[in-house]
Amino acid sequence: AQTKLLLAERFAAIGEAAAHLSHEIKNPLMLMGGFARQVQRTLPEDDARTQKLEIIAGEAKRLENLLLEVREFTRPPQPRKVETDITELITEVIRLFQEQAASQDIECRLDMAPGIPRCMLDVDQIKQVLINLIKNAMEAMACGGKLGIAASADERFVQIAIDDTGGGIPTEIMKKLFHPFFSTKPKGTGLGLAVSYKLVQDHGGDITVQSTEGRGTRFTVTLPT
Ligand code: ADP
Numbered sequence: 001a002q003t004k005l006l007l008a009e010r011f012a013a014i015g016e017a018a019a020h021l022s023h024e025i026k027n028p029l030m031l032m033g034g035f036a037r038q039v040q041r042t043l044p045e046d047d048a049r050t051q052k053l054e055i056i057a058g059e060a061k062r063l064e065n066l067l068l069e070v071r072e073f074t075r076p077p078q079p080r081k082v083e084t085d086i087t088e089l090i091t092e093v094i095r096l097f098q099e100q101a102a103s104q105d106i107e108c109r110l111d112m113a114p115g116i117p118r119c120m121l122d123v124d125q126i127k128q129v130l131i132n133l134i135k136n137a138m139e140a141m142a143c144g145g146k147l148g149i150a151a152s153a154d155e156r157f158v159q160i161a162i163d164d165t166g167g168g169i170p171t172e173i174m175k176k177l178f179h180p181f182f183s184t185k186p187k188g189t190g191l192g193l194a195v196s197y198k199l200v201q202d203h204g205g206d207i208t209v210q211s212t213e214g215r216g217t218r219f220t221v222t223l224p225t
């Protein structure tokens with residue numbers, strides 16, 4: 001289960017990295033091609049440099065198109081929403097972490113309100129979100145602690161709260177948490193929260209965070225029912 005989790009996060013990370021890179025490359029590339037064309041227009045047709053500028057502009061255009069394709073490819077697929085029992089989904093995800101929790105001296109507590117309505121959601125995507133959040137919670141409790149997962153609902157929204165008793169998050173980094181590549185971990189990708197945020201937004205939901213340094217952290221995922 002552990003390897004599968006890692007693979008899923010790595011895969012998401014590669015996609016995000018490609019998307020990020022192509023975005024970074026696109027603007028300078030468009031500038032280069034654009035300026036080559038501008039200079040080209042100031043030269044007489046038979047100037048030997050015209051052909052070279054033509055090649056620069058043409059190749060820049062070709063790369064731009066390639067980038068468009070890469071972005072299309074790395075864009076997360078549109079959510080494939082199916083009617084889902086949230087309680088079942090959460091139970092499945094927690095099962096993935098049971099061994100790790102035991103070996104890390106983490107006590108898990110599940111608190112599901114009765115009668116949570118079924119939600120239309122992409123099971124794989126929301127699973128990935130919960131995996132990312134629980135993984136962070138466990139990483140924040142390297143020396144043991146309590147992991148709480150609670151779900152509740154009203155007519156319009158389902159809320160899933162993931163609580164840990166880890167070190168908490170310093171106020172000065174709160175704003176950066178969801179930025180791609182922001183990580184305070186030596187081997188962190190900094191993509192878990194960025195990807196999760198995007199996936200939940202794509203579902204018309206939201207993720208919020210409350211944290212007290214030295215006490216712990218709570219991430220709350222809200223999804224429309
Ligand atoms: P990564 O886990 O690879 O560092 P994430 O996007 O998952 O990237 O998290 C970004 C950062 O947010 C983490 O490096 C950490 O500093 C902070 N963070 C996220 N969740 C928690 C948590 N439950 N407790 C403390 N810090 C957290």
Ligand code: MG
Pocket residue numbers: 132135136191192193
């Ligand atoms: Mg993470």
